[in-house]
Amino acid sequence: MSAPAAPRSSKRPRPALNGSTARRSELARRLTYLTLTAVAFFSMLPLYYSIVVASRDNAALADVPPPLVPGGNFFANVARVFDTVPFAMAMVNSVLVSGSVAIAVMFFSTLAGFAFAKLRFRGRNALLLLTVATMMVPTQLGIIPLYMLMVKLEWTGSMYALIVPALVNAFGVFFMTQYLSRALPTELLEAGRVDGCTTWGLFWHVVLPAARPAAAVLGMLTFMSVWNDYFWPLVVLTPEDPTVQVALSTLASGYVNDYVLGLAGTTLGTLPLVLVFALLGKQIIGGIMQGAVKG
């Protein structure tokens, strides 16, 4: 994200203020930092707390006041997670599903986004409007017939049931349309045409390289949301062959009082994403904000 509408520099000469206004704005400044710091604190607190609990034993939970720093039992608890649910398999399944869906969404969304942003064809506006409108259809509404469809296809219990319906979505198409219509100069495509490129050639040689930054953000967002998807996998998969979220919900449901086990699993299933996010958070946020600004 290259600083859209550069923020006002505080060093820039301001309009003359009288004393009380200046003092008021100084106070507002401090309050702003205080509030934002508090929000940051509360955003991180639950994750921190889950690490604390996950690294202790169940007896420590009864302490008053509650434990505030991590203990030394994390790896022992993690080992218990692997004993209780097929967590390794769940990890492999989740990586497989999230990875293939992310790649497919990146590809198909860029393809459709290219058509909507840069190609002329009859009914383009109507189709684009239709695409956006489909975002408003609640997904859960179709779960029952979708499940029946999966039974017919014999995909229940299989990762196909998670991958195939998710290969492309309206958000991705809309996101790439927005990005390409802004970031890809039409002159570049015209130059390609003059050089004798077919439409597919243009897509392959001009559009794909230009789309890379936005597609990467879209891919990461997709990966995270598929990784965190809960209800549909729960409905269509079996506990013997789960994704991470389904395995975690088994932990959370079957061992109600074993909070340490539940939180150890939770920490394990969440940490990879949090690490990725900590490293790439800036780009991801830039992407969200870019996709959010309309026209």
Next chain:
Amino acid sequence: MATRAPERLAAVPPNRPVRHRRLRRHLVHQLDVKGSPYAYVAPFFLLFSAFGLFPLAYTAWVSLHEWTLLRDEQTFIGLENFRTLLADDYFWNATFNTLSIGVLSTAPQLLLAIWLAHLLNRPLRAQTFFRVTLLLPNVTSVVAVVVIFSQLFGRDFGMINWVMSLFGVEGVAWNEGVLSSHAAISTMIMWRWTGYNALIFLAAMQAVPRELYEAATIDGASGFTQLRKITIPMIRPTIVFVVITSTIGAMQILAEPLLFGSYLITGGVDRQYQTLSLFIYENFTKLDFGYASAISWMMFVFIVLVAGVNYLITRRGKGGLT
């Protein structure tokens, strides 16, 4: 470009094989330019038809039947499922819970999000840090959120009751009462989504022309007045968008009550926090697909109604620049 080619073709001397080849190349080119866009957008529409639109329509069909997986034949019973539904206390209980949790989580969340975005929409140190931490809850999976918060909201050893006891407030059994459980679930939803919505608002705010704020500052308007009189009217389309999507999300809440009740599909022992989605799921696990489909369609009607009302309120409710 496309219209010029035939003229050139006509100008070519009558050399048959060459003209033939050119004509073919022209046709292939036309097909490429005119046809390929449809091929590029086709994957989305095909998948949406198969896995989005078809299920939607089929749900309506199923809802008119006595339809379970246990038997092979399904009897057409017309609107019988809907009639039963409207007389079903559990259905109205779920509807009330959904609306209650929806309002409790959405209204404060959106106000907070606008305010946070307003705070972030100024020159600040550590901008990136604040933004990243704001989105961190959204990266956390809903299962993790509920497991963590269930622990925090525990009656005997939960941290929230412990902090409250420091102020002399007696411990609350969060998942027993109606209001307390709704408050706890709403907290989870708020925690997860406020930052995300704040970033969407922030993006819209950064497109507001700076001059408006400069002029208002010269006129001596305070930060809050500027928020009310400039920012909110200017980002109204985004506010409408976020309100609608949040409403749709709130009407579909499922994972939070399901996991908060330790996987009890009735949403608490007395159905204190069984939402509509959970009620659908309950009937789905009973394999009563006809009834579950009928609830689904009622839910759809509610979503359209609530979203429509919210649309009207957010569009008309706030006076302002436009």
